[in-house]
Amino acid sequence: MLPILPGLIPFATISGIATVETGIPAHLALAFSVISYSGTAQMAAVQLIGAGASAIVVVLTALVINLRFAMYSASIAPHLRELSARWKRALAYLLADQAYAVSITRFAKDPGRANKHWFFLGAALTIWGTWQAGTIVGIFLGARVPESWSLDFAIPLTFIAVLVPAIREHAALVAAGAAGLISILAADLPFNLGIIVATTGGILAGMLVELRKNRAQG
Amino acid sequence: MTTNTITLTIIAIGVGTYLIRLSFIWLADRVDKFAYLQKALKFVPVAVLPAIVMPALLCHDGALDISPGNGRLVGGVVAIVVARLTKNMLWTTIAGIGTLWLIQAIAG
Numbered sequence: 001m002l003p004i005l006p007g008l009i010p011f012a013t014i015s016g017i018a019t020v021e022t023g024i025p026a027h028l029a030l031a032f033s034v035i036s037y038s039g040t041a042q043m044a045a046v047q048l049i050g051a052g053a054s055a056i057v058v059v060l061t062a063l064v065i066n067l068r069f070a071m072y073s074a075s076i077a078p079h080l081r082e083l084s085a086r087w088k089r090a091l092a093y094l095l096a097d098q099a100y101a102v103s104i105t106r107f108a109k110d111p112g113r114a115n116k117h118w119f120f121l122g123a124a125l126t127i128w129g130t131w132q133a134g135t136i137v138g139i140f141l142g143a144r145v146p147e148s149w150s151l152d153f154a155i156p157l158t159f160i161a162v163l164v165p166a167i168r169e170h171a172a173l174v175a176a177g178a179a180g181l182i183s184i185l186a187a188d189l190p191f192n193l194g195i196i197v198a199t200t201g202g203i204l205a206g207m208l209v210e211l212r213k214n215r216a217q218g
Numbered sequence: 219m220t221t222n223t224i225t226l227t228i229i230a231i232g233v234g235t236y237l238i239r240l241s242f243i244w245l246a247d248r249v250d251k252f253a254y255l256q257k258a259l260k261f262v263p264v265a266v267l268p269a270i271v272m273p274a275l276l277c278h279d280g281a282l283d284i285s286p287g288n289g290r291l292v293g294g295v296v297a298i299v300v301a302r303l304t305k306n307m308l309w310t311t312i313a314g315i316g317t318l319w320l321i322q323a324i325a326g
Contacts, residue, residue: 010308028224035232044270045231049219055227062231065266066238071259074242074252081246092240153290153318154311156274157297161310163267164301172264180268184282187273195269202265203258210257 008098008127009134014154015039016138017145021152022050026139033135037096037128040162041065043155050152053192061195072100079107079116087117094124096131171213175206289321 012033019029019042032042041062048058072095080088103120107113145151167173179202186194219227242252275294276282286292297314304310 007307010311014311024224025221028221028228031225032228032231035228036235038231038235041231041235045227047270047274049224049227055219055223055230058227059230059234061266061270063234063238064262066231066235067259067262069235069239070241071256071262073239074256074259077242077246080243088243089240092243093236095239095243150315150318150322153274153293153315156271156290156294157311157314158307159267159271160294160297160314161301161307163264163271164298164310165305166264166267172261175261176264176268179265180272183269183272184276187277187282188280194273195266198269198272199262199266202269203261206261206265207258 005127005130008130009137011039011158012131012134013138013141014151014158015043016135016140017142017151018043018138018155019046020139020142021145021147022046024049026143029139029142030136033132036062037093037131038062038066038069039131040097040159043158047152047155048192048195051192057192057196061192064196064199068097069095072097072104076100076104076107076120079103079111080120083117091117091120091124094121094128096124096127098127099124102127171206171209174209175202178202178205287321287325289318289325292321293317 016029016033019032020026024032024046032045033039036042044065045058045062048061053061073092076095080091083091099120102123103116106119107116113119163176167176179198181198182201183194183198186197188194189197245252271294275291276284276288278288278290284291293314293316296317297310300306300313301310
């Protein structure tokens, strides 16, 4: 799990810098990081706030981005099934990309292992602490970085770094291509609604390709 | 946005995100019933990220800009190539922003 941490720090720091650069006060930037605990959604929200989007579109877009956590939740649920309601509620908060990846890899290797929840808690808390520390560094640096450095451009770049390795099959490529194309065609829609329209279009395109592939095989 | 609106936005995102995380952990025994939903969820990351990235690369001051002088577009293309080769977030970001700086320096 250690190799994950060095990659996390720059991402957290950029997220902190980008948040205060939009003009969000430092204490709210930190609150954002603790309450939502989701860098990708926070950066997208901050970019939209900077572009003058309405609050509803900002919230909607952030939650669409975080729908992937439902996928993680479903995948890790069988391993946490026996836990008390209190444990489930606590661990759910810590279910971030890296915590999921580390835990599910370990659980898949050894499905019968005891005390899975302690492993998850330990890994997830380490990741949480690293993330918040990186964010605080970014918030502190943020006000000192000149605007001419165009560091806001780091937001779409980190998204590219997440997106490109995630495209591993034809259907995913079609989904990404369709979403990208629609987002340009729909760029003039009010309140930045184009993002939601494009995402829906991309998901449908991906499902369609998969459906056709399954029919052809079946 | 006012500070109050931003505060409410943060809380709404936080609460919504938490409920999404809790969803299937809470419904544990009924995961199988949502197979179709999970198929759709699989495509969320690869659809939502281009929807955010493409306008950020191509739209400049509200207009489409597909020219080599658009540093964000060229930087984005370089970042895609580097992401594909290295699968590393730090190198991808450095390559993209470095390209933008280079083009800004040439133009300026």
